Each structure stands twice: as structure tokens, then as C-alpha cells.
Amino acid sequence: MSDAPSPRGTALRSARELAQAITTVERGGASADALIQEALAHLATATGPAARVIGVTGPPGAGKSTLVGALADRAREGGRRVAILAVDPSSAVSGGALLGDRVRVEERPDDDGRFMRSIATRGSGRSLSHAAAAVSLLIEAAGFDLVFIETVGAGQADLGIAQLADLVLLVEGPEGGDEVQAMKAGLLESADLVVVNKGDRPGADRAVERIRSGLALGTDAPEVLLTSAIEGSGVTELLRALETALLRPGRDGRVRRVAAHLAAAVESRAAERLRAADEDGRLDALARGIVDGARPLRGAVDELLQG
């Protein structure tokens, strides 16, 4: 990786500096806050359009990583500086994680207009790391203007990515999306664009039709495209659709990211308080008091949150 300053002349000049800053932000605490603040101060003086963040989600095995790699290649050819943030789950048992998304993405060691980082969810209990929003701000401050955040497909319930991304791309496999699923609330509802990947497999066309007809029952249905990331077909069209969708006016991306970061921080602090109360017995004592009628239920939650 070269140490050449990025176009925005940021403090995070090299891949090494950006990578180390991400490590700090993942750990949290005062140095993390300082880095985020610095990135924002830098971005406030930067000229040029703000970075765009595309959230990529969908069920395991749909080919998200391969597709993101192919999209990144195309976007790079179009002159974008592209970063990929790949999120995989941490084990609830060991706290470890197996982050395997690099296997599916072509490494381009000589290209400093590309950056890829794998992060684990680290006890967020969700499909997204609590650090994801802050990390995307650092990546933007390092001069990348298109960021793909790939999350484990958590199905219906998990909408964290929609809070921080400018656009959500849902990737389905060729078996995906029966009509009932398409009507359900959740992931599909928050998708701005849907793609059926593995279009080289039998049945993929039918999956497109199924999802389209399911979505057609609602208003403002997202476009449904077909790709084969392995063969490269449909990828250029998909990127074009994404770029077009990004042109639609929306909420300020940085405001969105900072809001998502604050939401994650609140959630994470509440979880810490609860864990501490559980470990030192305050949670049980509180519950016991409520059961025995020694204290009211009302106010108990505030007490736990105050720590």
C-alpha cells in the first residue's frame, strides 16, 4: 500500500493508519471518540461530495461477498475509491469469530483506491457491529467515496443496516423469496433494491418473478435485478441501478451515520449496565424486591440504566 495522501488530504493517510484507527474505534472509549471527532472535523472541511454507503444484506449463501467483490471491481474501474466492510458474527460462547469474506474477494494489493476490512459483531447481539457506523465515518475520512457494508443476513428482524446506510441492497439466492416472504415485514421492506444472485443456476428467473409479484402487492416496490457474480453477468447493470438510486435526495449521510453511532452506543451502554447489574447481583435483588412487594416495578428499569 502506498503512503500517498488520499485526495481529501486526511489524517488517515495510509491503509495502515486507517486500519489501526478502526481497531481503536472497535475497542471504544475515549480514544475512539477522539478519532471519530477528528474524522468529522476533517470531513467538515473537505470539498467534494460525501461518501455513499451501500448496505448489502441477505441470507447466508446467497453470494453476497462475491457480488460485493465484483461490484467493487466495477466501481473501481469507474474511478470510485471503494471500501468494503464485511461483518460476520462473533461466537456468543467463545467471543471469537471466523471472518471469511476475503476468500471471495479478489485481493488487489497494489491498488490504494481499495480497502477491505472484516469486523466481528462483538456482542452487539445483532447482525451489525456497534462500531460499524463509526468505522464507515473513518473510511470516508480516509478518502473512500463508496463504501459497501456487508452484513450477515439475519432475515426479517434485523434492520440496523438500514439506519446507517444510504441504500440497502438485498441479495437473494435462486431459491429465495417465495411470495409470502416477500409480503412479510422486515428485511425486504427496508430494501431499496433487490437482486437475485447466482443467476447461472436453474430457477433464478423464477425467483425474480416470485419476488417481483410479491413486492408488486405493495406500493413503492423496489426494483428486482438478476446477477451472476461468478460469471460477471448483470453486475454492471446492478452498479448502474445502485448509482442511480444513490442520486435520489435523502437524509444527509453523515448525520445518518452519527445518529446510528449514537444509537449503537446507547444500546451498548445499556447492555453493559445490565450485564454489570446481573454479575453483581443487583438485578436479582431488584427482581426479588419486586416479587416480595418491597418495592414497585415502576422505576426499576431507570435504576438499572443509571448503573
Next chain:
Amino acid sequence: MTVRAAPIRVLIAKPGLDGHDRGAKVLARGLRDEGFEVIYTGIRRTTDAIIAAAIEEDVDVVGCSILSGAHATLLPKVVAGLREAGAADVLVVAGGIIPEEDRAGLEAAGISAIFGPGSTIAEIATYLRANVRRP
């Protein structure tokens, strides 16, 4: 917000041309269960790609699995590349089939440890916890 204890990050790489990655996958999975964050890069990676990935992922350890016999050229390249990139603090360890007589040379080139067949996951995990150079 409190600073969270962060897992040790390990990049597991297969440099060179051999495509036998069972050992690497077993290790990746085993270290995950030991509480490490393991980044697995897949087979047939160039040393440049491994170095770039190690930098981007900001890992504490790079573990190279080699069964092809090319360890004497590839492993020192990884160490040298990390140093050049300002990441001399990253621990480089190796696994696979590496003949006894080559060990001294590799250690002199900066390979911290070599785990041959028969090494256990627990043994490797213990070594890494004791030897990572960063807090």
C-alpha cells in the same frame, strides 16, 4: 463508554500454490472457538496480497500454512513485507510440512514459531496469547 477487551486478531493465509487447506481451516475454526478473531484468506495467495490483507485487517498475528515446500522463499518475504509496511510488531508463525533442517533459517528470518503436524489448537492458542506483541 468503557474500552472493551478486544479479541486477538489472526490472519490465516495459504501462500504459494498448494491447494490443501484442510489444516488451515481446522486451525481457523479451532482458534475461533478459543476466542480469537480469525480472518481466513483462502488458498493460493501471493505474499503481497497476504501482507496487504494483514495491514488492512490490523492483525496481531499472521499464520501461514504451507505444504508445498516453498516455505524457505515465501515466509521470509512475508516478514520482510510487514516490516517494510511498518508492521514489524505483527507476529508471524508458520504451520504445515516444514523440515527440521529449515527451522533455524526461518527463525533467523523472523518467523516466531513453527507448528508441525501434531501441534494442537490449544498449544497454538496458548503460544499466541503469550507472545502477541500488542496490548
